[in-house]
Structures are given as C-alpha cells and as structure tokens.
Amino acid sequence: MLRELLSSDEIARAERFIFDRDRNHFIGCRAALRRLLAERLGMAPGEIDFSYGSKGKPFVPHAAIEFNVSHSGEFALIGLSERIAIGVDIEKIREPTRNDWSDLAKRFFSEGEVKALSTLSPEDQTEGFFACWSRKEAYIKRHGLGLALPLGDFSVSVDPAHAELLGADWCPRDLRQTTLYDLHAPVGYRASMALEQTAKVQIHQRSFQI
Secondary structure: OHHHHOOHHHHHHHHOOOOHHHHHHHHHHHHHHHHHHHHHHOOOHHHOOOEEOOOOOEEOOOOOOEEEEEEEOOEEEEEEEOOOOEEEEEEEOOOOOOOHHHHHHHHHOOHHHHHHHHHOOHHHHHHHHHHHHHHHHHHHHHHOOHHHOOHHHOEEOOOOOOOOEEEOOOOOOHHHHOEEEEEOOOOOEEEEEEEOOOOOOOOOOOOOOO
C-alpha cells in the first residue's frame, strides 16, 4: 500500500483532510515523490527523512538534489534537479465568469501583467491568465517563500507561448540567474517550472499512474 511508504507525520497530515479524494491525492503524490527520490538517492522510499524550510518547503538534508511538488485537479507535478533550486506549478484551467480574470489579475498580478493580459484576444485571455499564474507560482516556489512574497512584487510574461521572468525589483539578480519554462501538461492544464540557472538545461518529463 502507498500509505506504507509514508512517515507517521505524513500519515497524520493525510488524516487531516476531510474528503477521501484529497486524502488519497496527498498519499499518492507523497508516495510518488518518495519513489522518485529513492531512485535518485539509492535508498528505499520509506528511509527518506524530510526537513522543512521556514515557509514549509520540504528538502532532504545533505542530499545533492532539489525538488518541488504541485497538484491541481486530478494531476500532480513533481520537479527534480541536481543542486539547482527548482519550483514547479500545475494549474487546472477553468472557464471565467464575468470579469473574472480582469478582477483577479488586478488583485494579484503586477501592473505590467494586467496591462499585457488586457491586450490578448478574448479567446487567449484564459490561457494567458493561467500561464501567468502558473509561472508566478513556480517562481515563488523556487524561492520556497509561499505567500510571503506577494504575487504583484514581480512580473512574468502572460503570452501563452513564451515563458519569461520580466521583473523582480525585490531581487534584481534573479533576472540574471532564474529561467522560467512551460512544461507539457494534460489537456485543460498549465504547468511551469522555475530554475535558479540561465544556462541551457535538458528537461526530461515522464508520466506514471499512481
């Protein structure tokens, strides 16, 4: 059983979910993470001990591997890298209600992102909104900051076909050392990755059933 791969504190966390669906998603995602890390580290999945950063981002002490996890709807995304800080995000695309994207963008996005989103054609605005949101979440998670870094304090591209970090006044050096990528995602989803590296990298994606 997948539960057998988890630690006691992970099982306790799983039991706090109200709905079975959410509990099962957490267990499946955590078990998949343990299996992937075990494959890289040459350990049994149940032997891995996690520590947590000040904002709750997990890591494996003394291991030369970075990882990040995201889940939305029926899918999860796990990113692994060697010694390079990484953040990933997957978002399920939903159709907007009246003025939905405009109101949310004005609330959470930077001024430049709001303006760029408004220039997209109506049929591209939903895709652009979720492309922007996913890229921003991946960037925040690459730093392990969660909501401690407001979404409006930096800017990314909203063009659905082009991922780029455009502004980061809170950390200007990121423009020289962080790269955003769009990842392959299931139909109806957007997925992004942020890496603390500007050199060309090879990205390998694989899917598996939990």
